[in-house]
Amino acid sequence: MADLDVQERRNLSASATAHRGDRIFNRTITTAAFSALFVLAGIAIFLGAQTIPVLQTQGLSFLTTTAWDINTDPPTAGIWGMLYGSVLLAVVALVIAVPASLMMSIFMVFLAPKKLASMLTNLIDLMAAIPSVILGLWAFYVLNPTAEVWQQLLNQYLGWIPIFQNASGNFLGTPFIAGFVLAIMMIPIVTSVTREVLSRTPPDLVNASEALGCSMWTMLRYVALPYGRGGIVGGIMLGLGRALGETIAVFFVLKIVFDTNWYNIIESGGGSVATLIVSRFGEISGPYELQLLLASGFFLFIMTLIVNVLANLIVNRTGRLQK
Amino acid sequence: MSTAEFESVDVLESEITTPAAAATTELEARNVSVWFGQRKVLEGVNMSFPKNSVTALIGPSGCGKSTFIRTLNRLHELLPGAALAGEILYEGRDIYSRDVDPVHIRLAIGMVFQKPNPFPSMTIRGNVLSGLKLSGMKRSNHDDIVEETLTAAGLWTEVKDRLDRAGGELSGGQQQRLVIARALAVQPHVLLMDEPCSALDPASTLKIEETIRQLSKEVTIIIVTHNMQQAVRVADNTAFFLAAENEPGRVIEQGATTEIFGNPQDERTLDYVNGRFG
Ligand SMILES: Nc1ncnc2c1ncn2[C@@H]1O[C@H](COP(=O)(O)OP(=O)(O)OP(=O)(O)O)[C@@H](O)[C@H]1O
Ligand SMILES: [Mg+2]
Numbered sequence: 001m002a003d004l005d006v007q008e009r010r011n012l013s014a015s016a017t018a019h020r021g022d023r024i025f026n027r028t029i030t031t032a033a034f035s036a037l038f039v040l041a042g043i044a045i046f047l048g049a050q051t052i053p054v055l056q057t058q059g060l061s062f063l064t065t066t067a068w069d070i071n072t073d074p075p076t077a078g079i080w081g082m083l084y085g086s087v088l089l090a091v092v093a094l095v096i097a098v099p100a101s102l103m104m105s106i107f108m109v110f111l112a113p114k115k116l117a118s119m120l121t122n123l124i125d126l127m128a129a130i131p132s133v134i135l136g137l138w139a140f141y142v143l144n145p146t147a148e149v150w151q152q153l154l155n156q157y158l159g160w161i162p163i164f165q166n167a168s169g170n171f172l173g174t175p176f177i178a179g180f181v182l183a184i185m186m187i188p189i190v191t192s193v194t195r196e197v198l199s200r201t202p203p204d205l206v207n208a209s210e211a212l213g214c215s216m217w218t219m220l221r222y223v224a225l226p227y228g229r230g231g232i233v234g235g236i237m238l239g240l241g242r243a244l245g246e247t248i249a250v251f252f253v254l255k256i257v258f259d260t261n262w263y264n265i266i267e268s269g270g271g272s273v274a275t276l277i278v279s280r281f282g283e284i285s286g287p288y289e290l291q292l293l294l295a296s297g298f299f300l301f302i303m304t305l306i307v308n309v310l311a312n313l314i315v316n317r318t319g320r321l322q323k
Numbered sequence: 324m325s326t327a328e329f330e331s332v333d334v335l336e337s338e339i340t341t342p343a344a345a346a347t348t349e350l351e352a353r354n355v356s357v358w359f360g361q362r363k364v365l366e367g368v369n370m371s372f373p374k375n376s377v378t379a380l381i382g383p384s385g386c387g388k389s390t391f392i393r394t395l396n397r398l399h400e401l402l403p404g405a406a407l408a409g410e411i412l413y414e415g416r417d418i419y420s421r422d423v424d425p426v427h428i429r430l431a432i433g434m435v436f437q438k439p440n441p442f443p444s445m446t447i448r449g450n451v452l453s454g455l456k457l458s459g460m461k462r463s464n465h466d467d468i469v470e471e472t473l474t475a476a477g478l479w480t481e482v483k484d485r486l487d488r489a490g491g492e493l494s495g496g497q498q499q500r501l502v503i504a505r506a507l508a509v510q511p512h513v514l515l516m517d518e519p520c521s522a523l524d525p526a527s528t529l530k531i532e533e534t535i536r537q538l539s540k541e542v543t544i545i546i547v548t549h550n551m552q553q554a555v556r557v558a559d560n561t562a563f564f565l566a567a568e569n570e571p572g573r574v575i576e577q578g579a580t581t582e583i584f585g586n587p588q589d590e591r592t593l594d595y596v597n598g599r600f601g
Contacts, residue, residue, distance in 0.1 A: 114403075204440035208502070210401055211436070212509065213429035214457035222457055226444050 047298035054295035062295065066271075068258050070285045077292045081260040083299060085175070085271020089250065090243045092179025092265055093186055098236055100183070101190035106220060109198040121195065128188035136252035139181045144253060147177045151266040163263050170268040173255025178270065181249050186239035193235025197228035230315045237311035244304050247274040273300040348412075349374040349543045350395065350432070350513055355409035356571070357390055357399065364390055366571040368409075370562055372513070377535060377544045379554035379580065382564030382595070387572030388547045391564070392515045395545065396432035397425040413513075430458055433511035437518040439498035441490035441505070447482050450490040450501055454509040468508050476504035477534045496527025503534060507542075514538065516546040520553065532557050551596055555584055563592045 054062060058077055065078030104124070108117040151171040158164045201224040209219045225232070250272050256279055257269035277293045277300075284290055350372040357365040365387040372378050380388045393399040394407055397418060410417045418428045433454075441450045451469045455462055462468060469486065473479040478500040482493070490501055499519060506514060516535075520528040528550075535544055535557050548554050554561050561584070562577035576583060576592045587593045 202440075204436065204438055205442060207398075207436055208440040208442065208505075209457055210398055211396070211429055211434035212454040212457045212505070213426040215426065218457045218459070222453070223442065 044298075044301065047294055047301060050291050050294035051298040054291055058292075063299065066258050066260055068276075068280075070289050075288060075292075079273060079276065079296050079299065081258060082256075082271040082273045082276045082296065083303060084260055084262075086244055086273050086300070086303065088175050088261070088263075088265070088270065089179045089182055089254070089272055090240055092175055093182035093243045094236070094240065096180060096183035097186040097190055097239060101187050101194055101235075101239075102232075104187075104191050105195035105198055108195050109201075110216065110220075110224075121192070124188045124191050127184075128192070132185060132246060132249040135181060135184060136249035139177065139249065140252040143177060143181065144172060147174075147180060148172060151176060155266055163265050165264055166267050167264075168268055171266060173253065173268045173270075174266050175254065175261060175270040176265040178250045178254035178272070179265065181253055182243040182246055185246060185249065186243055189242060190235045190239040193238060194228070194232050197231035197235065198224055201227050233311060233315050237308065240307060240311075241304055244307065245274055245300065247272075247278045250275045251278055273297075273303070347374045348372065349414065350545075351412040352391075352395070353410040353412065355391070355394060355407065355411065357387065357394060357408075358404070358406040359402070360404035363571040364566075366573050368574050370574065370577060372543055372545060373559075374543055375539055375541065376559045377539045377546065377557050379558035379561045380545065380547045380564060381549070381551070381554055381561060382572070382575075383566075384549075385572075386564040386566040388564050389517050390572075392434075392517055392545055392547060395513070395515055396434055397428050398434065400425070426458060430454070430460065430509045431511055432513040432515060433506035433509065434515040435499070435502055435506055435517070435519050437521055439495055439502050439522065441493070441498050441501050443489060443491035445490055446487045447490050447493070447501060448486040451504050451508050454505055458509065460509055462508075462510075469504075472504040472507040473501075475507055475534070475538060476500040477530050477537075478504060494527075496523045496530065499523060499527070499531060500534065503531070507538070511542060513543045513545065516544065518547050518549065521549065528553070551584070551598070555580060563587075563589075563595060565591060565595070 054077075057074060061076075061078050063078070063083070064080050065076075066081030067076050067078045069076045104120070108120050112120065148171045151166070151174065154164045155166045155171075159166070205223050205227065206219065209223045214222070254272060254275060255269045256271060256275060258271075259269065261267060261270045273296050277296055280289065280293055284293070348371045352368050352370045355365065355368040356363060368391060370378075380391065382388055390399065393402075395411055399405050399407065407419065411419060413428065413432065416423070442453055445453060448469050449456075451472055452465055454460070455465075455468075470479060470483075473482065478497060481497060482488075482501075490498065493501060499522075503514075503519075520531055523531065532553060535546065538544060539557075544557075546554075546557065558580045560578065561580045563575045563583060564572050565575045566572035576587060576589045583592060584596050587596060
């Protein structure tokens, strides 16, 4: 035994890639992988460079206040209400889209007959293909009047809950409608990911739980959902990424106000960084306002990065063992 | 299945100690035929399983052994297109009658599959107790249950120091014994085993056979196996299934294991047990 310990260890990882074709392949792949990183870094640097002068003139109040007065001298701008608004819309969209998507995918994987399931799958994929501008137009002309009635009802019956308060009597251009449109955009993404994940629940485990006499619900609760948790959270985050960055559909239905709408989701007016950018861009007053918009874009970018990091943390944390 | 019924059987057993009592029938299949869609895969199976006996089901691949044992605890009905005729009597009562809850049946009649299937995201301990959790069954003293069932499954000494590690970290043979412990934790009266050793090495196989012999003092065991020696080693009774081409599977012969292997009445049985088949 002692002999073995003094032997020199040979580096096997070097010889593992000794094959010439493999070596070339490895390098190509590695380059490709890094180029994605370069693109990302390029965008960050470009936006970051525009952000520095903005922060120099506006200071941190660019992030902490809500204002957009270009005609004053110096102009004052703050995007807090927009950043917060983006998150509020995303939360509304999540609350609607996640349960809906989960229920649909559970139905398709575990309950629906095969034919119906594949029909639904195709239908939902089609839903994902609707251009957001069309969805925006639809929301403007069709959803708006309908949702106005829903919101009035919500206000009438659940108005004692702070989020359903409405002082102005105006139920158009609300975060609720915008969030609802975002939910419609998220549902196909989240549903198709969760459907895929759930359909990969190992049949062995389904068998095991069936043989232990558990109901459909407990099987989902303790077997299928924990098994697919990482993938499901990933799917939700994909959808969330879309919701945070979505511009044009929100543009049609949300009234942008430079004020922080904290929680009155059925009150007219809210914020969204992406929509701010597109709505100002057309009537831009000069190079400085362009810089302001690019800086807003930079923080939108940072916000989506933070969401992704948080998502990773959640996925890792929930990967723990069940007792 | 009410608990009252379980008790009544126990009482019966303790009072009567004649050999006839030892042969109380726990589970019985009466004229069972099975279909998948239009296709009939099993026909006219009659078989009875005495309490605390071990029965081996043997026969070539595709003759319906797995299908048959899945009808015994109502797992069959979960497959698409599944249909059944005949009766399965558990403690004298048809398990397919309308007022029987399949969950109770599956708890009373446990199952171990060919491929070890512990829940990979649960700890070893969590796996053992998972049946209680999943079915909502209440039992106190979880620590005792874990130790008892793992001991019964022959795994306790190997895992007692790492009960909080993932079930998926164990070797295949250990996983299979873990799965047996999991099935035992809900205190089944019958244990169905579908080729439990087919993925295991000889040493693990022997361990599981030893486990089966120990368990059969308290549980009725029905085991599907392709391993003739295994049938001889563990089973009191053996049933030989066979499906002729394009025909449903049938039981060709059944009886005491010694008879089936030592003195089979049917030529096809003789050929099969001597490995001269196909
Ligand atoms: N889910 C199913 N749907 C349709 N047919 C099935 C299904 N499961 C099994 N069958 C058919 O039923 C017949 C019996 O299958 P079964 O799995 O019971 O055989 P087996 O005796 O267990 O074979 P093996 O020894 O290979 O496990 C086979 O012909 C098979 O094709
Ligand atoms: Mg089988």
